[in-house]
Amino acid sequence: MREGAILVIPILRPMSVGPGVSIGQIETTIAAFEEPLPLESGHVLPRFEIAYETYGKLSMGRDNVIIACHALSGDAHAAGVSARAFASAVDGAGAGQRAQAGLGWWDGMIGPGKAFDTDRYFLLCANVLGSCRGSTGPRSIDPTTGQRYNTTFPVVTVADMVRAQRRLIDRLGIRGILATSGGSLGGMQALEWAVRYPDLVRGCIPIASTTRLAPMGLAWSAIGRNAIMADPRWRGGNYSDDDPPMAGLAIARMVGHVTYLSAASIAEKFGRRLQDREEYSYSFAVDFAVESYLRYQGDSFTRRFDANSYLYLSRALSYFDIARAWGQGSLAAAMARARARFLILSFSSDWLYPPSDSATLAEALRDAGVPHETHVIASDYGHDAFLIEEDRQTAYIRTFLRGLDA
Amino acid sequence: MREGAILVIPILRPMSVGPGVSIGQIETTIAAFEEPLPLESGHVLPRFEIAYETYGKLSMGRDNVIIACHALSGDAHAAGVSARAFASAVDGAGAGQRAQAGLGWWDGMIGPGKAFDTDRYFLLCANVLGSCRGSTGPRSIDPTTGQRYNTTFPVVTVADMVRAQRRLIDRLGIRGILATSGGSLGGMQALEWAVRYPDLVRGCIPIASTTRLAPMGLAWSAIGRNAIMADPRWRGGNYSDDDPPMAGLAIARMVGHVTYLSAASIAEKFGRRLQDREEYSYSFAVDFAVESYLRYQGDSFTRRFDANSYLYLSRALSYFDIARAWGQGSLAAAMARARARFLILSFSSDWLYPPSDSATLAEALRDAGVPHETHVIASDYGHDAFLIEEDRQTAYIRTFLRGLDA
Numbered sequence: 001m002r003e004g005a006i007l008v009i010p011i012l013r014p015m016s017v018g019p020g021v022s023i024g025q026i027e028t029t030i031a032a033f034e035e036p037l038p039l040e041s042g043h044v045l046p047r048f049e050i051a052y053e054t055y056g057k058l059s060m061g062r063d064n065v066i067i068a069c070h071a072l073s074g075d076a077h078a079a080g081v082s083a084r085a086f087a088s089a090v091d092g093a094g095a096g097q098r099a100q101a102g103l104g105w106w107d108g109m110i111g112p113g114k115a116f117d118t119d120r121y122f123l124l125c126a127n128v129l130g131s132c133r134g135s136t137g138p139r140s141i142d143p144t145t146g147q148r149y150n151t152t153f154p155v156v157t158v159a160d161m162v163r164a165q166r167r168l169i170d171r172l173g174i175r176g177i178l179a180t181s182g183g184s185l186g187g188m189q190a191l192e193w194a195v196r197y198p199d200l201v202r203g204c205i206p207i208a209s210t211t212r213l214a215p216m217g218l219a220w221s222a223i224g225r226n227a228i229m230a231d232p233r234w235r236g237g238n239y240s241d242d243d244p245p246m247a248g249l250a251i252a253r254m255v256g257h258v259t260y261l262s263a264a265s266i267a268e269k270f271g272r273r274l275q276d277r278e279e280y281s282y283s284f285a286v287d288f289a290v291e292s293y294l295r296y297q298g299d300s301f302t303r304r305f306d307a308n309s310y311l312y313l314s315r316a317l318s319y320f321d322i323a324r325a326w327g328q329g330s331l332a333a334a335m336a337r338a339r340a341r342f343l344i345l346s347f348s349s350d351w352l353y354p355p356s357d358s359a360t361l362a363e364a365l366r367d368a369g370v371p372h373e374t375h376v377i378a379s380d381y382g383h384d385a386f387l388i389e390e391d392r393q394t395a396y397i398r399t400f401l402r403g404l405d406a
Numbered sequence: 407m408r409e410g411a412i413l414v415i416p417i418l419r420p421m422s423v424g425p426g427v428s429i430g431q432i433e434t435t436i437a438a439f440e441e442p443l444p445l446e447s448g449h450v451l452p453r454f455e456i457a458y459e460t461y462g463k464l465s466m467g468r469d470n471v472i473i474a475c476h477a478l479s480g481d482a483h484a485a486g487v488s489a490r491a492f493a494s495a496v497d498g499a500g501a502g503q504r505a506q507a508g509l510g511w512w513d514g515m516i517g518p519g520k521a522f523d524t525d526r527y528f529l530l531c532a533n534v535l536g537s538c539r540g541s542t543g544p545r546s547i548d549p550t551t552g553q554r555y556n557t558t559f560p561v562v563t564v565a566d567m568v569r570a571q572r573r574l575i576d577r578l579g580i581r582g583i584l585a586t587s588g589g590s591l592g593g594m595q596a597l598e599w600a601v602r603y604p605d606l607v608r609g610c611i612p613i614a615s616t617t618r619l620a621p622m623g624l625a626w627s628a629i630g631r632n633a634i635m636a637d638p639r640w641r642g643g644n645y646s647d648d649d650p651p652m653a654g655l656a657i658a659r660m661v662g663h664v665t666y667l668s669a670a671s672i673a674e675k676f677g678r679r680l681q682d683r684e685e686y687s688y689s690f691a692v693d694f695a696v697e698s699y700l701r702y703q704g705d706s707f708t709r710r711f712d713a714n715s716y717l718y719l720s721r722a723l724s725y726f727d728i729a730r731a732w733g734q735g736s737l738a739a740a741m742a743r744a745r746a747r748f749l750i751l752s753f754s755s756d757w758l759y760p761p762s763d764s765a766t767l768a769e770a771l772r773d774a775g776v777p778h779e780t781h782v783i784a785s786d787y788g789h790d791a792f793l794i795e796e797d798r799q800t801a802y803i804r805t806f807l808r809g810l811d812a
Contacts, residue, residue, distance in 0.1 A: 041686075042688075215669075216669045216672045219700055222696070230653035251657060262622075272618060298632070351757075
């Protein structure tokens with residue numbers, strides 16, 4: 001569905017799915033923007049589209065808007081049951097069952113009476129620029145050539161993603177944002193929103209995120225990109241739909257996937273259990289359950305994600321650096337721009353976006369005199385906890401949002 | 407150099423290299439064994455060769471023998487300056503400079519006055535079965551076909567490696583072992599020695615090791631193997647020397663390499679420093695220093711290691727499980743076989759072979775009534791610390807060995 005300047009409110013058919021009540025069937029909308037978008041790299045996107053979904057009702061005063069931002073492999077389908085093609089988002093390891101039911105990646109957090117209560121708030125989730133899940137990215141047609149961009153698509157940054165989202169909220173007639181939130185790459189967008197558009201954003205909830213990826217995270221991201229680009233089927237990015245670099249993308253996904261887990265959660269879930277056998281095969285076949293699981297994760301990811309998009313989003317993750325972009329290296333100087341209040345959540349076993357990164361952000365906010373609260377949630381689920389530990393996040397988020405409301 | 411039943415003592419030319427005194431120029435010897443070796447898998451190796459080096463002098467009573475066991479990418483060249491082709495071992499990230507000087511992977515630990523004091527002890531280091539560094543492995547010629555084994559080489563286990571080493575010490579006329587030691591896969595061999603041949607082994611020093619790889623370690627190992635086997639140049643293992651699966655092997659090495667480091671050591675060494683540039687390239691080229699380093703590590707590894715060997719040694723690592731093999735699932739029952747004393751060393755930041763794995767071993771030894779001591783060495787160097795933290799290991803090892811001597 002395309003739309004111009006008119007706000008499309010999805011038809012909500014409340015239904016019960018799983019343990020909680022889901023917001024019901026949801027459609028993804030695609031908004032087209034014909035005015036060129038200058039990018040941080042100096043390049044210009046001549047036109048672009050943004051896929052998005054909304055949940056709940058925009059208040060008369062248009063002051064109940066919350067932007068939910070998705071992570072690397074996510075999409076606009078954050079809650080409810082998807083009525084359309086962009087239905088199979090699995091963002092991280094925890095959301096598998098949810099996606100099988102067609103539910104959004106944060107359905108446990110967004111809905112009636114949930115952390116982001118759709119009886120009170122109007123939620124917006126937009127697929128990021130550079131993705132392959134509805135918004136413009138390397139798989140899109142370059143209007144100047146009539147061909148797919150592939151790797152001629154300009155490298156986009158988290159700032160570019162947020163600037164594209166800004167165009168969207170302007171289009172929707174939204175003039176203020178109650179809060180921005182998201183986990184991982186989504187938390188980076190939430191932070192960028194608060195620093196880039198301080199006059200618009202009243203609250204910011206980065207979860208399992210960071211103001212810049214730690215060097216070990218840079219390493220894992222680089223390995224994933226190398227795995228894709230080393231696959232001969234990648235062909236410099238100019239692969240066909242019939243023969244994509246599935247092997248390289250699967251390896252990249254396996255690496256990413258393990259970094260989203262914790263040693264404890266892998267041990268708890270799989271241990272050293274053998275898969276459908278009693279004895280070692282003495283071969284290179286799948287013997288251990290964890291080996292079978294990884295292969296499944298790698299293979300299934302290649303059916304729903306584009307290898308070039310993975311490169312672009314991985315690069316955006318690596319480049320993000322609030323202090324470098326906004327504070328000439330000083331995080332406190334960068335964060336001093338914000339007029340929002342911050343709720344910072346992290347998870348004890350998340351070693352990819354460790355609690356210490358959240359503590360660094362909190363210290364910068366303290367030095368900058370910006371109001372904030374920080375909570376480290378004890379969890380064995382690693383980075384994936386932001387998709388799994390719903391109850392424990394809900395308590396903090398509900399209270400924080402009520403405080404902004406007041 | 408081939409030799410039959412005669413013990414070859416290398417010619418030692420003491421020389422000073424680097425900060426300490428190295429034992430000098432060393433030759434690698436290849437011992438050939440024509441009697442078939444039955445393997446744990448049920449297959450039989452019709453014949454095999456073992457590459458080995460020795461350091462120090464065998465005492466008149468032949469009671470000063472210490473076996474040093476190497477890790478996945480290591481070889482027989484543990485100390486001194488290699489006079490021959492098997493000279494470029496770099497086992498883990500820490501030993502790079504050492505290898506450039508032709509020094510063995512544990513030269514800081516083995517030599518006159520060092521932890522394994524060659525003025526007192528006779529050290530032996532044998533390249534493991536399945537490797538590509540002199541001992542029989544998938545690159546060797548199958549005598550029954552006259553062709554390279556490649557993946558028709560039987561899967562070998564740590565137990566098979568140790569049983570091959572047993573043949574070697576029998577050949578050398580050695581009837582007792584003062585101690586077995588090694589880091590990582592080397593520590594697994596040291597443990598297997600003590601449990602399999604309790605009457606032979608008086609001391610056992612597993613370092614940064616485990617009685618079975620944790621499930622997260624299984625995952626990383628599987629990703630490395632998948633990366634190699636997904637490379638079209640792997641060709642089911644039947645690649646030519648001119649066109650090996652370098653891309654897949656490089657990815658496997660990058661994954662392994664990062665798991666050998668710690669978040670702190672990567673942050674300390676590279677941070678988010680850019681490589682030879684001030685600004686982002688806004689491309690998928692190498693921008694960050696850590697990206698450049700990883701690419702170098704991946705590429706250089708492919709010049710000295712065989713992809714099939716990597717598969718075999720990775721599989722051996724994954725299969726190793728002392729409790730399963732010797733205790734019907736009970737680690738204490740397995741360890742009760744040992745008559746050795748144990749010195750168990752681990753490193754605080756090693757998340758691949760974490761100190762908790764060493765604690766589990768210590769508890770089993772306690773339950774089995776086997777004398778042992780355990781030390782967790784505080785270090786930021788991660789798993790690689792066993793190659794780097796020489797001084798801190800030396801103090802413990804020297805005292806422990808004197809105790810065995812007495």
